[in-house]
Structure formats: C-alpha cells, structure tokens
Amino acid sequence: MTRTARTPDLQFRTLEDVTAVLRRHGGRLSMPRRLVLERLFAAEAPLSAEAIAVSVRLELTSVYRNLERLEQLGAVRHVHLGHGPGRYALVGRGAREYLVCESCDRVIAVERQRLAGVRAAIRDGFGFEADFGHFAILGLCADCAVPDA
Amino acid sequence: MTRTARTPDLQFRTLEDVTAVLRRHGGRLSMPRRLVLERLFAAEAPLSAEAIAVSVRLELTSVYRNLERLEQLGAVRHVHLGHGPGRYALVGRGAREYLVCESCDRVIAVERQRLAGVRAAIRDGFGFEADFGHFAILGLCADCAVPDA
DNA sequence: ATACGTCCTGCGAGTCACTTGCAATAGTCG
DNA sequence: CGACTATTGCAAGTGACTCGCAGGACGTAT
Numbered sequence: 430m431t432r433t434a435r436t437p438d439l440q441f442r443t444l445e446d447v448t449a450v451l452r453r454h455g456g457r458l459s460m461p462r463r464l465v466l467e468r469l470f471a472a473e474a475p476l477s478a479e480a481i482a483v484s485v486r487l488e489l490t491s492v493y494r495n496l497e498r499l500e501q502l503g504a505v506r507h508v509h510l511g512h513g514p515g516r517y518a519l520v521g522r523g524a525r526e527y528l529v530c531e532s533c534d535r536v537i538a539v540e541r542q543r544l545a546g547v548r549a550a551i552r553d554g555f556g557f558e559a560d561f562g563h564f565a566i567l568g569l570c571a572d573c574a575v576p577d578a
Numbered sequence: 579m580t581r582t583a584r585t586p587d588l589q590f591r592t593l594e595d596v597t598a599v600l601r602r603h604g605g606r607l608s609m610p611r612r613l614v615l616e617r618l619f620a621a622e623a624p625l626s627a628e629a630i631a632v633s634v635r636l637e638l639t640s641v642y643r644n645l646e647r648l649e650q651l652g653a654v655r656h657v658h659l660g661h662g663p664g665r666y667a668l669v670g671r672g673a674r675e676y677l678v679c680e681s682c683d684r685v686i687a688v689e690r691q692r693l694a695g696v697r698a699a700i701r702d703g704f705g706f707e708a709d710f711g712h713f714a715i716l717g718l719c720a721d722c723a724v725p726d727a
Numbered sequence: 728a729t730a731c732g733t734c735c736t737g738c739g740a741g742t743c744a745c746t747t748g749c750a751a752t753a754g755t756c757g
Numbered sequence: 758c759g760a761c762t763a764t765t766g767c768a769a770g771t772g773a774c775t776c777g778c779a780g781g782a783c784g785t786a787t
Contacts, residue, residue, distance in 0.1 A: 457754045457763055478745080488766055493745065495764090509658075511713065514744060528706050537704065547699045554695065555686065556720030557677050564660065567713040571705030606783050608735055627774080637737055642774065644735090663773060 441504045441521045444470060450502050461487050465495045466519075474538065475508050475516030475527075510536055510565045526561035530570035537570065590653040590670045593619060599651050610636050614644045615668075623685065624657055624665030624676075659685055659714045675710035679719035686719065 440446050444466055448458050464485040469476070482492045496517050499505035507515045510529045518525070524541040544561060551559045589595050593615055597607050613634040618625070631641045645666050648654035656664045659678045667674070673690040693710060700708045 452755085455763075459754065459764055461765070489745085490747090490767080491765060497746095498764095509713075528700070528704060528708070530706075531709070531712070537706065539704070543703065546703065547696060550696045550699045551677070551715065551717075554692065555677060555688070556723070557679075557686070557715070557717055558723045559677070559715050559717035560680070561715075563680070564658075564713060564716040566700065566706070566708050566710075566715075568700075568706055568708035574705070574707045601784085604734080606734055608783065610736070628772095638774085639738080639776095640736060646775095647735095 441519060446521075447499070447502070447504045450504065454502060456498065456502075461485075461491045462495050462498075465492055466499070469505065469517065469519045470521075472518065474536065475510070475518040477514040477516050479514060481517070506562060508563055508565060511567055524562055527565035528561075528570075529565045529567055530573050531567050532569055532573035535570050535572075536565075590668060595670075596648070596651070596653045599653065603651060605647065605651075610634075610640045611644050611647075614641055615648070618654065618666065618668045619670075621667065623687065624659070624667040626663040626665050628663060630666070655711060657712055657714060660716055673711055676714035677710075677719070678714050678716055679722050680716050681718055681722035684719050684721075685714075 440450060444463070447466060451458060451462075464487060465481055468481050468485050478489060478492045478496060481487070481496075482489045496505055496507070500507065500517075504520060505517055506520050507517045508527060509515055510527055511531065511534075525538045526541050526544050528537040528539070529535065530537075541562065548559050551557050589599060593612070596615060600607060600611075613636060614630055617630050617634050627638060627641045627645060630636070630645075631638045645654055645656070649656065649666075653669055654666055655669050656666045657676060658664055659676055660680065660683075674687045675690050675693050677686040677688070678684065679686075690711065697708050700706050
C-alpha cells in the first residue's frame with residue numbers, strides 16, 4: 430500500500446541534489462518542476478498544492494504530478510495537519526513532525542528528534558512505532574488549553 | 579465538577595439516552611435516525627458514513643446529516659484513521675483513541691486512559707494537550723515495524 | 728384521534744481535493 | 758541537431774462530502 434522509505438536523506442539539500450537523483454531515475458527538470466522545487470526550497474512551512482500552484486502560476490494538475498514524482502524519489506513528503514488540504518514539504522533539512530491546535534490552528538513544527546520520548550512511550554506501551562510526520566498530533570496548544578480559566 | 583470539556587458522557591449509553599437528549603434539543607427520532615443509531619450501537623469499531631448507509635439502506639445524505647446532528651449533541655464523534663473516509667462512533671461507553679498501522683492498516687483502539695503517559699510526555703515537552711480521538715496516531719504496528727525480519 | 732408546526736428526508740446539484748486520459752510539447756542524451 | 762519519451766495543459770472523472778428545496782413524517786397540543 431504505502432511505500433515509505435524512511436531515509437533521513439542528506440541527498441536532497443539543494444536543487445542540484447534533487448535534480449541529480451531525478452535524472453538518475455530517468456526524470457527531467459522541466460520548467461514547472463523547477464518552479465515547484467524552488468517554491469518548496471523557499472518555504473518555511475509545508476504548503477498545499479493549491480498554494481504552490483497560485484504562487485508560481487502553474488496548473489494545479491502539474492503541481493500535483495510533480496509533488497507525486499518528488500515524493501516517490503523521497504525528496505518531498507506530504508503531511509495532514511487536520512481538516513483541509515494536504516501539505517507538502519521538502520525532506521531535505523531534517524525530518525519534521527507537527528503538533529496542531531484544533532482551536533487556533535497553530536502549527537508547531539518540531540525536529541523529529543524532539544518527539545523521541547513520546548515515540549518511546551508509545552513503543553513501550555503498544556510496540557507501535559509512531560510517525561507524526563505524516564499525520565500530525567492534533568489537540569490544544571498551551572494557550573488554548575486554558576489550565577483553569 | 580468536571581474541569582475539562584472532555585466529559586466521558588454517561589448520558590449516551592442507550593438509544594433512550596440519546597433520544598432524551600435529542601428531544602431536549604428539539605430533535606426527533608425519525609426512522610432513518612433510529613437506524614443510524616442502532617447501527618452505531620451495534621458496531622465494535624468506528625464506521626464510515628458510506629458503510630452505515632449501505633448496511634441500513636439509507637441515503638448517504640441522510641446519514642451524513644444525522645451523524646452531524648448527533649455529533650453536535652455530543653453523542654457521536656468522528657475520527658480520521660489515515661487516508662480514506664472519516665469514521666463515526668458513539669461516545670457512549672468511554673472515549674477511545676486510535677493507533678493505525680500505515681503498512682497493514684490495522685486499527686488499534688485503546689481506552690483514552692491508556693494514552694495518559696503519552697499525553698503527559700507531550701504536555702511536558704510542549705505544553706500541548708494531545709487528542710488522538712479525532713486524529714489517530716499513524717505509524718507501524720509491532721508486526722510491521724520488523725525489528726530484523 | 729386530529730390538526731399543526733416544523734424537523735427531516737429524498738433528490739439533485741454543487742464543492743473541494745485531488746486523479747486520470749490524451750494529444751501536443753519540450754527536456755535529454757547520443 | 759534529432760530522436761526518444763518524460764511532462765505538460767486541458768478536460769473530464771472520482772471520492773467524500775455539503776447545500777437547497779419541496780414534500781413528508783414526528784411530536785405536541787387540542
């Protein structure tokens with residue numbers, strides 16, 4: 430079903446890195462593809478396909494196909510931050526995992542490593558290896574949890 | 579009294595309980611509504627609207643509207659177990675939270691209480707109150723994590 | 728038992744987030 | 758430079774809902 434290649438890949442840090450892998454797999458660096466990649470490299474947070482399409486003025490279809498291709502290569506990952514469209518981000522600089530507030534929609538992105546303790550607790554309790562890089566942790570952020578207002 | 583919104587409501591344990599609350603809110607127990615509720619009371623796991631519609635032979639529209647109404651009353655909750663349609667379950671007998679394997683699609687439902695430690699770890703690390711009853715924990719189950727097959 | 732008000736229902740159409748088919752176009756490699 | 762074929766744009770399709778509307782059914786009052 431899903432083929433997740435769990436590699437903290439250091440081979441996707443620059444546009445050239447991605448291009449190299451792309452070509453090794455018989456892919457090309459078309460104009461739309463370059464635009465999508467540049468937009469992703471410029472992004473601080475995961476973007477929806479729609480957002481990318483609008484900002485680089487491309488067909489949505491093309492954006493989706495490019496994201497799909499890039500995800501197959503392991504250069505991009507998509508994450509679900511709650512209801513709403515999926516979001517895409519480069520894998521390049523270290524894996525991120527997300528916590529999102531259901532009340533104020535705040536997205537807290539953290540280095541995967543920072544959730545090691547949480548992951549361990551889940552592993553200990555259920556022998557289950559959690560991955561919050563695909564499905565975020567939903568709940569209430571500190572501000573919205575209101576200790577006892 | 580209770581200090582959080584997360585009340586393990588004891589007022590929705592039977593069809594009569596739900597009906598009472600329904601009426602208190604100006605609602606009615608129509609035939610389709612009763613069928614949806616009975617189907618949910620008979621279910622062991624969360625069901626998709628589609629699954630309910632098919633099994634009780636109702637219009638999908640009607641099922642969605644009923645689930646929505648029931649969710650407003652607090653009798654039903656929907657949960658996202660990964661890609662695919664949302665699933666609905668009665669809140670009645672204690673809150674459940676879910677872990678789902680991205681490889682074999684296995685769904686592990688646990689009493690909310692059993693994730694207290696995990697929730698605490700997240701609270702300690704990020705001041706964030708996680709809720710896995712709406713967005714499940716995705717990852718790999720013990721069988722699929724394969725220590726070294 | 729009946730009339731009444733209005734909550735619900737079925738049916739049809741619409742929306743959102745993609746996904747797929749196809750002919751035309753454009754990267755790459757030789 | 759030219760062929761080979763990965764990609765693109767456009768259009769249509771799909772899955773999961775969501776909405777509008779007119780008629781029908783539930784519950785309350787009579």
